[in-house]
Amino acid sequence: MESSESLADESPQIAQPSQLPAGQPLSATQASEVLREIHAPIVMLAGAAKAGKTTLIASIHDAFQRGPFAGYLASGSHTLMGFEERCFDSRYRSGAKEPATIRTRALEGSLYYHLKVREKDLQSPARQILFLDMSGEHYERMTDSESEARRLAPLVHRADHFVYLVNGARLASLKFRSHTVSNASMLMRRLFESGLLDSSARVDVLLTKWDLVQLAGPEIVREALSVADSLFPEKERARVARFRITPVAARPHFLSSLTPGYGLQELLRSWVEDLPKKLLIHSRTHSDERSGRLFDRFALLV
Numbered sequence: 001m002e003s004s005e006s007l008a009d010e011s012p013q014i015a016q017p018s019q020l021p022a023g024q025p026l027s028a029t030q031a032s033e034v035l036r037e038i039h040a041p042i043v044m045l046a047g048a049a050k051a052g053k054t055t056l057i058a059s060i061h062d063a064f065q066r067g068p069f070a071g072y073l074a075s076g077s078h079t080l081m082g083f084e085e086r087c088f089d090s091r092y093r094s095g096a097k098e099p100a101t102i103r104t105r106a107l108e109g110s111l112y113y114h115l116k117v118r119e120k121d122l123q124s125p126a127r128q129i130l131f132l133d134m135s136g137e138h139y140e141r142m143t144d145s146e147s148e149a150r151r152l153a154p155l156v157h158r159a160d161h162f163v164y165l166v167n168g169a170r171l172a173s174l175k176f177r178s179h180t181v182s183n184a185s186m187l188m189r190r191l192f193e194s195g196l197l198d199s200s201a202r203v204d205v206l207l208t209k210w211d212l213v214q215l216a217g218p219e220i221v222r223e224a225l226s227v228a229d230s231l232f233p234e235k236e237r238a239r240v241a242r243f244r245i246t247p248v249a250a251r252p253h254f255l256s257s258l259t260p261g262y263g264l265q266e267l268l269r270s271w272v273e274d275l276p277k278k279l280l281i282h283s284r285t286h287s288d289e290r291s292g293r294l295f296d297r298f299a300l301l302v
């Protein structure tokens with residue numbers, strides 16, 4: 001089986017661990033080193049090209065430049081330069097009608113962004129989080145090919161939160177809706193059928209660019225919500241530990257009344273605060289009081 005590192009090998013321009021202070025996004029190997037040190041939860045962002053993955057990460061960084069966000073202050077990042085590069089393009093074009101984000105090149109493979117946050121009252125220790133941004137091409141290939149899905153399996157299993165971005169603007173558009181729906185349901189089916197999402201998975205479906213959906217009118221908002229709801233059958237939702245659908249607008253259009261990072265504050269809190277998957281599995285195993293085996297009950301006593 002191929003390891004997750006093989007994806008990082010596709011990223012020739014990524015710095016080596018010794019160059020970490022450069023603040024560039026981390027490859028899978030570098031992220032493992034950070035993880036060993038800090039036990040940060042991993043938030044894996046999945047979705048077609050242009051769904052809004054990179055913008056989401058950049059908008060969280062941007063929000064922290066303005067002040068507290070989700071009740072946190074930013075207190076550092078190993079990947080500051082990477083964040084800055086992602087944000088630069090949209091800041092530079094702040095006068096433009098449509099904010100734009102530098103495209104995640106296919107060659108970049110899997111890139112991790114690290115963030116350290118602290119409650120704004122500074123009463124508790126800093127918490128850390130890693131976002132995994134992968135080029136949409138990986139997900140498109142995964143939809144078509146079982147072997148690509150297997151290739152990504154170690155990353156999906158390792159992620160504490162599997163976040164699937166559905167392009168809300170496309171969901172709201174008559175022209176693109178059926179294509180968006182069929183792609184999204186094919187990918188979710190592949191993830192369930194190949195066992196990539198199991199009973200320990202926490203899945204967030206984000207309906208991105210919600211500002212554009214709202215600008216299209218209340219009827220379109222209702223339609224987009226009901227299409228999104230029907231995309232993920234109850235039976236599949238019940239197979240994972242948690243399933244939520246949240247409309248978000250990382251970088252709203254200037255005509256929209258939504259504020260930047262709309263919908264992301266509660267999500268960020270939950271991604272930071274929820275027990276990492278590893279600990280969750282342990283705590284579940286240990287609290288299995290139904291087990292009659294003495295050895296299992298022993299685990300409850302220690």
Ligand SMILES: Nc1nc2c(ncn2[C@@H]2O[C@H](COP(=O)(O)OP(=O)(O)O)[C@@H](O)[C@H]2O)c(=O)[nH]1
Nearest residue numbers: 049050051052053054055099100209249250251
């Ligand atoms: N109006 C609007 N545009 C957005 C929003 N989020 C992302 N975009 C735009 O959608 C395009 C694709 O975003 P990007 O983050 O590069 O998608 P990725 O390929 O999934 O990483 C860019 O032009 C973004 O500026 C949003 O919340 N509202």
Ligand SMILES: [Mg+2]
Nearest residue numbers: 053054103104
């Ligand atoms: Mg991208």
